[in-house]
Amino acid sequence: MVSSNEANHLDAYSEIRLVIGDGECFYRSFIFSYLEQVIDRQDTDEEHRLLHVVERMSVQHANLGWNSEFSRTSRAFEELIEKVMRWKGTESTSRFLILMVFCNSIKVL
Numbered sequence: 001m002v003s004s005n006e007a008n009h010l011d012a013y014s015e016i017r018l019v020i021g022d023g024e025c026f027y028r029s030f031i032f033s034y035l036e037q038v039i040d041r042q043d044t045d046e047e048h049r050l051l052h053v054v055e056r057m058s059v060q061h062a063n064l065g066w067n068s069e070f071s072r073t074s075r076a077f078e079e080l081i082e083k084v085m086r087w088k089g090t091e092s093t094s095r096f097l098i099l100m101v102f103c104n105s106i107k108v109l
Contacts, residue, residue, distance in 0.1 A: 035084060044085045051081055
């Protein structure tokens with residue numbers, strides 16, 4: 001149940017997406033929102049910038065000798081961004097595609 005005070009705050013948002021509070025919900029919500037914005041752009045400048053940043057972070061992790069999940073998850077993320085860039089070259093680009101691949105990617109991550 002939502003109190004009247006909480007309902008007033010919800011008016012400031014055009015949409016709301018419910019997420020499972022599993023400890024990863026902030027990151028999942030953030031990247032989903034980010035991808036929604038990126039897919040609407042015609043160019044791929046942002047995707048290339050992001051891939052460059054992820055590559056730099058991967059190199060830094062390797063140079064520090066950190067043995068973490070970063071390498072595996074960053075590769076899955078890179079593949080997702082590469083899919084988004086390929087979609088932009090087709091007429092079937094839609095937010096539905098993001099939802100489908102994002103949901104499938106969660107199983108991988």
